[in-house]
Amino acid sequence: MVDRMPQINVGKILTLLKEHNLLVTSDLSANLGADFTQVTYDSRQVTEQTLFFCKGNFKVEFLESAQAKGAQAYVSEQRYETNLPAIIVTNIQQAMAVLGAAFYDFPQNKLNIIAYTGTKGKTTAAYFTNSIMQQRFTGQTALFSTINTVVGNKMDDTFKSSLTTPESLDLFKNMDRAVNNEMQQLVMEVSSQAYKKDRVYNLKYDIGVFLNISPDHLGKNEHPTFADYLHCKEQLLVNSKVCVINAETQHLRDIYGAAKATSQPEDIYLFARKGAEITDNIPVDVEFEAISDTLTDNVISVSAVSEKAKQLNLTGQYELSLPGDFNEVDATAAIITSALSGLSQDDIRMGLQSTVVPGRMETYETNNHGTVYVDYAHNYASFHSLLGYLKSQAPNGRIIVVTGSTGDKGEDRRYGIGKAIGESADVALLTVDDPGTEDPAEIARTIADNIQNTAVKHEYVADRKTAVEQAIKMSTPDDLVVIAGKGHDPYQKINNQDVPYESDSVIVKQFVKGM
């Protein structure tokens, strides 16, 4: 197959912008034959024949630099003082999404897209699903996750993601690469910010999953209110042909309403833990329950309840590679989406047994100390589920936690982490976690102030590596040690710089050797 060279001409640009009511005015006329062979919003990426997009915290110097490098026109919400032709639009983020999809020849239509949203569990569910899809579509499944982006099978087709859901131009570029690499399936995470910033404007998914929602990502750089956060997340269902919903989520009535706005009831699947109380008694299609739920063994039984779910042939038992009752929710979602995509129970079983999610419930055993977990929990919802679960598994031991909380965003996370530590931990070593421009000691003080249980021992340990080692050293064989919040991150974000950090996983792996 010869790869199509991405391109777009002025006529098509103006037609699309008009169709979406985005065009204000254009200095270029529709009959200009020239093709643009590059689209970008970053002056550092400009080459000859580039159509340049001015967005976000933009400076006019970027446009000057883009012109010097060969940009032929710019798209913007405002006019700048330059002789470069302008296309003025009402919404630059939406314009980028519409034109980006066309520039790459609508790669979304050549992939079966399974998309996950939720406050917690997106990455885990995406990795479960990817692992299942790989059983049948080996090397033909792309993955756009918070951790990694996979667009093919060569070494450079896997790279670290910088956002959970990238800017639309990058999103469609990655899809185009996946299509050119003959991939057929795409499993992706969709953040609420992706909707807030129109990164996925006009994108349709074959299957969209809503895992859960709880207060998070509220603040001046993210969502002004919880209602706004919920509205953005719900857009995933509005844009999905088939919807899968965790019926135990908060705000189910609203969320189910969003799904029904654009999907028929026969295309909406709800799932829940057996026996759970469901808002408005909305009927559930698939139930799951734990058969074995220990730190070393996690087996669930899944049953189709409704007639339409019975067609999916998913009733059976499944062993999960990850412990934790919260992971059972993510796995059930993956089972349903995989069955909807036509995968067999054997494929699903093999996929779930062999899933590895970097930095999520990574387990390290020691001989003379406790078991150590490296996990990405970093807000109340995840701390509450993680620590609560571990507490139930360690009746004779202590839960020792190492954590901080990110600076410059989500202040409510600090209160939530403190609250969850007070509910289920015994010892907390508070330390640094991407402090940005804030003082990590001050962040730790806020976490400490929210630990309501006076029986919990806590202290501030400025150096994260020291805190990790201290926690492991103090643990006895019955204790469980949780290193939370950074997983595989190989840096600390300090004052707008990524300062190299060995990563929690590497530090723990080396430290527990021979212990």
Ligand SMILES: CC(=O)N[C@H]1[C@@H](OP(=O)(O)OP(=O)(O)OC[C@H]2O[C@@H](n3ccc(=O)[nH]c3=O)[C@H](O)[C@@H]2O)O[C@H](CO)[C@@H](O)[C@@H]1O[C@H](C)C(=O)N[C@@H](C)C(=O)N[C@H](CCC(=O)O)C(=O)O
């Ligand atoms: C609020 C928001 O969405 N911000 C994103 C946005 O920033 P921005 O548009 O203001 O861009 P900017 O980096 O300030 O630069 C302005 C423009 O100048 C351009 N530029 C810049 C320098 C230069 O030399 N030349 C040049 O042309 C830039 O390419 C850009 O187009 O576009 C940038 C990419 O161009 C993103 O990196 C940035 O995400 C910030 C860093 C971020 O942290 N976002 C978080 C809140 C986020 O989106 N998170 C969600 C996950 C949340 C969840 O877990 O649910 C995500 O999807 O990752």
Ligand SMILES: Nc1ncnc2c1ncn2[C@@H]1O[C@H](COP(=O)(O)OP(=O)(O)OP(=O)(O)O)[C@@H](O)[C@H]1O
């Ligand atoms: N269904 C769930 N409900 C509650 N907590 C969960 C669930 N699944 C995972 N977690 C917890 O949340 C942490 C983050 O999980 P995961 O990375 O899968 O979520 P995410 O939605 O991608 O998160 P983020 O938006 O922060 O990247 C896990 O390490 C675990 O502690």
